[in-house]
Amino acid sequence: MGYPHKSHPRETTVLSKHFGDPEARSLAGWRQRGGYRALEQALGMGPADIVNVVKESGLRGRGGAGFPTGMKWSFMKPGDGKPHYLCCNADESEPGTFKDREIMRWTPHALIEGCAIGAHAIGAETAYIYIRGEFTEPIKVMEQAVQEAYRDGILGKNAMGTGKRVDVHVHRGAGAYICGEETALMNSLEGRRGNPRIKPPFPAVAGLFGQPTTINNVETLAAVPHILTNGAEWYTGMSLSSPKSTGTKLFSVCGNIRKPGNYEIVMGFPFKDFLYDLCGGPLPGRRFKAIIPGGSSVPIQTLEEAEATMMDYEGFVAQGTMLGSGGVIVFDDSQCMVKQIARLSRFYAHESCAQCTQCREGTAWTTRILERIEVGEGTMEDLDTLLDIAENMTGKTICVLSDSCATPVVSGIQKWRHEFEAHITQKRCPMRTAVAA
């Protein structure tokens, strides 16, 4: 087990610099690598000054939506007499995404430091790191690191001797993709079923325990100490394409590709170079067919679209998709798109919290129809029905799980319609060998 590859010369390792180095896990090791200087600096600054640095850096949320972090923090009003909370979303469950797992496994103190700085910046005394239940190793590593930080006086009622209170607690989830949705996470943390809440009120007004709350992704918070140490200009300087996308980003790569794993690049890096140079290109004798660049919830790209993409928030949108969580899923020419999309749909059907009708029914219908087409029992009308259901699942529910199920179905039928039609006319999967059939 471990980090699967040495960093490529074209990577820019900020967050992943110490991946694979077990000594970086301990507090002493982290300190030797420059750890906790940013927190010390932050605790001597006023919250508004920290928020300004983060605003100027252009840092945007790394969990999926890409909302500017500094702006999110500025919605919190320190001194309003209410308890404030910081939630760290470590419920990494988006198929294709496994970057937060590596941050927590290898550099737990980076996350604790980011949480402590974030908490101070939004006027919170308590931060909760909500980690998905299956991440047994990251949970263990994070819990040990939190204990170390308490023992050393970094956390607690007198954080780093400044008289300020900063508590960080690890909270274990129990198996539910939907708890990565911010308000579902808050419900789950409160001891409820993980149903997303209707917004407004937004978390900054009434979030965890009904109090003003900010929620940030692991990767976002882990970037904050580096920004404070090196300055906002250093961060904005890391941008190869759109100036609205700054800094480095971790991309998780999986599926049919030579060198899967995590790669950290500067925003705006060419996707074509990324796929062929960094990740080694397709498996021997294969060709890439379809790429989902930002976790399973974003539109699927054709190879041509992917090769024309610059890897930042704007670049992915320009090529018909989204950066999302940075989970790159690659399918090669050995894969049946109908089967893959049906399997994704089954994922969403399984993970629907079932409170909205469009999602509860829509994810299940979509899955049944797709599975019917895959085994050769579909009709041409089914394709229209799927698109009709998808339309009714988009923009109509409390959260976007429903939209996420519809997205790959729509882009799949648009771009690989011939594969769907071949299943229907040949009454079988054309890619399945005679033996398997």
Next chain:
Amino acid sequence: MSGREEGALHAPAHASHGVRGHGHDQPYTPVFAGERRRQLDELLTRYPTKMAALLPALWMVQETHGWVSEPAMAEVAELLELTPAYVKGVVTFYTMYHQHPVGRHFIQVCTTSPCGACGAEDVARAFLKHTGCGELGVTSADGKFTVIEVECLGACGFATPVMINDEFLESVAPESVPQILASLK
């Protein structure tokens, strides 16, 4: 029907269940006494409400008994000033709490798309074959194994990830399954 009923994760009605901890018919031993009670009291200091300790408390139940029974739900409910029905509502929402006893080695194989494209279904089949479980969600006759498919374990670059109880294995191939099973007691 809820979307949660879709897919192959749930045990068929005829599934036999193993006996890790107490079974359905055995007397219940309370979890929260002594050290466990102290741990729960410490947990309660982390949150402004008692209810927030529900998920951690249920984890402590499962670590002790191997599953979360109705008497356990009632015990937790009383301690956290909730109703047993409320606790059951929460337990049934989350896939990781076992509502029945499971095999001593609970094996979860990720078969979501990225792993599926890398042959995860063959890994799941190999586990079913070599454990003797035969079917997903069914516990082997000796009570040793239960195998289920699980949705995305968040380790897609290490296909196929498999969890056996709290142990997280990466890059499992069908050929390595007999050796993995042999290492389990």
